[in-house]
Amino acid sequence: MRAFRKTALKKTGLTLAIAAALTAGCMQGCNKVEDPAKLMADAKRYEEKGDHKAAIIQLKNALQQNPEDPEARYLLGTIYNKTGDFQSAEKELRKALSLGMDAGTVLPELGQTLLKLGAYQQVLDETKELADKTKSAQILTLRGNAQLGLGKASEAKALFEQALGQNPDFADALIGLAKYSLLQRDVETATNLSEQAVSRSPQNIDAWLFKGDLLSIQGKLEEALAAYDHVAKLKPNMAAAYINKAFIEIGTGKFDAAKADLDAARKLGSSLSVLYTQALLDYTQQKPAAALESLQQILSKAPEHMPSVLLAGAVQIALGSMPQAEQHLKHYLKKDPNNVYARKLLASVLLKNRETQRAIEVLSPSLKKVKEDPQLFAIAGEAYMQAQDFAKATEYFEKASDIAPKNAVLHTALSMSRMGQGESARAISELETATKLDPKSPRAGILLVMTHLRPQGIRQGARCGKGTGEGEPG
Structure with missing residues (x-):
């Protein structure tokens, strides 16, 4: 019996030792530190394939090993720009700049981020020194778009022309001049400039996107959809192509097609643009509660995303929440006082609240111009x-x-x-x-x-009144 027990104990001890060794080996494997350089290489490879999500994960892993890597910060910022997460993009790009990355590399990307965030004056302030040093077409165009955003059309035109002086085929500057022409209601010139941009730079995604937008403005919807389809062929991971198609499809009541394009965009990474377009689709389909859910997600991250602020006003009206609707619409009109649609919505809210004089005051500027x-x-x-x-x-x-x-x-x-x-x-x-x-x-x-x-009742009453006056029965 004793011999049996000793043998059993030895076997048990051996089993425990093996288990401990296996556990230790597993823990060493689980805690294995991956090489940051390999993580960076993986991220770049994923990004080339258009897999933004996987690229972001690998970059975040690399930054856990080395938080002070400016290249990883920069690359992460550029990917956030592509997915529409502009707040995160700004944070990472500024970090890359503070870690010593070349301003000539970072500022053009950061400038695009700030343009998307509507921080036009910041673009001008932060690129002034670089613009004075380099006179590059890219920076000049960036500054031109910022001036357009500030409503300074003539200053913008001068900057776009300077950019084309540096590079006559620079598509972004041609698009900038086309935008200026649209502001002057010169659609013909805008169209010519758009065609120049795509013919001189046939692989330029932004040129094709602008062409689609311009065709959409002119009501040439099938041609616009074809331009966006061309973008998707050039760059299948370009979510903007699917989102822009969805906008047209929502406007024409093709809701199933819009949903399919939104699903395609969502697979490339959720973004503010995807959420906003989903909210617009839900609102158009008379699903205001679902629309509000998407808008709340946007406004929690980007409270100054003005298209969402405006749509939130319309959605709250549909939900019967007039105080919230008024709050959103007043906020929007502070930023864009010339928006007629926002004024019509706010006036409608005020009329429902029987605030008649305020409604008339809100409408007055538009009534003088429109x-x-x-x-x-x-x-x-x-x-x-x-x-x-x-x-x-x-x-x-x-x-x-x-x-x-x-x-x-x-x-x-x-x-x-x-x-x-x-x-x-x-x-x-x-x-x-x-x-x-x-x-x-x-x-x-x-x-x-x-x-x-x-009128008949009035006439009868008049006759009755007259008869009573003469002493006749009414």
């Missing part, structure tokens, strides 16, 4: 109706109806303002037009019956 916007004039008509200024209301409803003569709602609104002025016959005429345009409209039909009855 000549062809039936929706703007209709909202103004509604505001003046609420203020019981029926003459003004009629004026704006007439303007709206002249632009959109087949809109039954406008004719109904115009009839009500005419009724407020006591013009019953003209009110009936407008209502009859509304019911012809939209026979299924219950509101126009009911108002028409009531309007026909109203």
Whole structure:
């Protein structure tokens, strides 16, 4: 028995020793430190294949080993730029700069980040010294785009022309001049410059993206989609091509196609652009709660992402949350006071809250400048109706109806303002037009019956009044 126990104990001890050795070996393997140079090489290889997610993971692993590696910081910043995470891009690029990386390498990339963040003055301030030293077409164009962002069109034009003086085929400068031409409402020149950019630099992704955008603005949607498809062929990992296609598809009601393109963009890495476009798709499909969820993710990271601020205002209106809608829209208009759509939305919120005078004040700047916007004039008509200024209301409803003569709602609104002025016959005429345009409209039909009855009732009342005065029974 003792011999058996000794043998068993020896076997048990041997087993434990083997297990301990295996555990130690496993722990050494698990804790194995990978060479930062290999991690960097892996990241570059992944990035060349368009696998941004894997590249970011390897770069973060490399930075855990060596947080002060400027090249890893720079490469990580450039990838964040591609995925639309501009806050993270700015952080990494500034770190690379502070670690001593060449400003001539970092600042052009950092400048693009700041442009995306709307920090136009920062671009000018931080590239001034480099611009004075190098006079490079790239930096001059970067500064030109910053001036455009600040609304200084003539200064921007001069910088783009200087850039082309340095490099006549520089596509980004040609695109810059095309943007300037669009601001001058010279679509023909913008188109010519766009064609020059793609013909002189046929592999330039930004040139093809701009061409697609320009075609989209002109309503040439199939040609625009073809340009974005060309971008996807040139660079399959370019999320912007799929996102821009999705925008067109949302606008034309092709929601399944938009979803497919958004899914393709999302596989390349989630970004603010993907989230924003998803929110727009959900809002357009009357899913405001889902849209708000995406917008909250954006605004938690980038509270100054102004397209999301504006869309959040519209979404909150759809959800019936008027105080939140007003807050977003007021914030947006501080940044972009000339945006007519934002003013229309804010005025609608104020009218729902019966803040009539404030609504009129919000609309006033746009009413002085805009000549062809039936929706703007209709909202103004509604505001003046609420203020019981029926003459003004009629004026704006007439303007709206002249632009959109087949809109039954406008004719109904115009009839009500005419009724407020006591013009019953003209009110009936407008209502009859509304019911012809939209026979299924219950509101126009009911108002028409009531309007026909109203003059008769008034005449009967007048006769009764007269009879009573003469001592006759009423």
